[in-house]
Amino acid sequence: MIEVKDIYFTYPTGVEALKGVSLTIKDGEFVAIMGQNGAGKTTLVKNFNGLLRPAKGEALVDGVSTKDVSVAKLARTVGFVFQNPDHQLFSETVEEEIAYALRNFGFDGATVEKRVTWALNLLDLAEYRKASPFMLSGGERKRVALASVLAWDPKVVILDEPTIGQDHRQKENLRQFILQLNEQGKTVVIVTHDVEFVAECNPRVVLMKEGRIIADGEAKRILTDTTLALEASIVPPQIAQIFQGLTFLGFPSDVIDVSEAKKLLVEHFRGLRS
């Protein structure tokens, strides 16, 4: 679905943000891109939809180089939800906000209407249809930004730091929502620092450091590798920290999920009793 081949990117300020990154994301995958502040995560995903284009190397979406397609056309396939919703929202009402891109993509009036209603219901925003996005809370604005992207049904959805500013319950809703999108076949890419959120979602994790990819694999493996964690400024999830202190008793060191942790401990205790 998305393929970058040995891409380099330098900002006009001279900051080399990407220094030879190659990555393939297949159709329907769920990928979390993690790593320290300034590692190049956001720069990388902006190369997935032509918001930025590599100085060297090649970025392909659905097999076509981003150099040969306009950002507007790419956006139809790859939807991007910004970290700060205020960088994205500008309309007077929530409804207008969601309708705007749909009209730009040339959908007819009836379809726009149908899609807007669908997206509002999907993200539990129906009551704010006529409200100004700027009267809403930060969490609600983030949902409007997401609704406006999902409305045009892109194949790939990129979310930059979706959990910032969300409380525990909103985060749980977001998690369910992302997993549901992914199950329905959408390719989902998130950029995040939120280790506990990633541990609960269990996606493929791509770890970046100083403009390069330093690891790529199952969340379970990447988040519990203490050497990698230190290198990428990640702290293993709390459950992993607990289990890493118990390996001498024969417990695995790669546990990140609280339910799995419970299961292993209950089995162990039963074994002790019998």
Next chain:
Amino acid sequence: MPSKAKHSLPIIEIKGLTYTYPGASKKSLLDVSLTIEKGEFAILTGPSGCGKTTLCRCFNGLIPHFYAGELKGGLTVADLNVNEHTIGEMAKHVGLVFQNPENQLFALSVEKDVAFGLENLGMPREQMQERVNWALKMTGITDLRDRAPHELSGGQQQRVAIASVLAMQPDIIVFDEPTSFLDPLGAQKIFEVIAELNRKLGITVILVEHRLDLAARYASHVIIMDDGKIALDGEPREIFNSEQAWLLGVGIPKAVRLWRLLEESGVALKGIPISSDEATQRLKEVLWR
């Protein structure tokens, strides 16, 4: 210097506080009563829109002096009736550190940023230099003093923001989700700096936070708000293990969650761990026989 004495004197006393923003129909704070003792490390949490930020604005007088609106009830901070003291006076006692350090920093060098508040107080040059040195040292950024804040990493910037507030030697520092924008290791280091200011200097810390896995271990007091009211107020272990905290859907630390799940499966372990270290220790004691 703030005193090192812990749990001796109330530093924040709120009685029956009710507040409505100008033009709003709904009350943002409803009959809030709360006491925070000098030297405490208090975590303030609760669902979005529960009134956390509004309450913090009362601590330094932004409410009622800047936001106006309708305020009723008793509000005493550092022995001052907030109603009767200006934001400027309150700022000497209460410092604020925000989510995104970029919004707080503006000077051309770290040193200038940290000195800014002191310059405004008209502090003599020598004393100011001493104070800046101290604040840089306490936050571990002495070597960054000549750097431009916008060139630093997020974690370093947040330390500069903390140093700028610390330089004023406030009795209380309110941190509003100070690590949201930081990578996990950067976040952990910031929590360590905050804990040290609390432990070594006796500064009263109020930490507004959703992600409690990293921060819970430092807290002596947890306050959970819901819909403008105080829903829970007490000792961290009791609060995180209470039925009500779970129902409110706040971010209970994973170690506490694990204990609860084990109990439900018939494995009841003593104590309630709020950090991974505590949980590991407790499990080792039980299992290693």
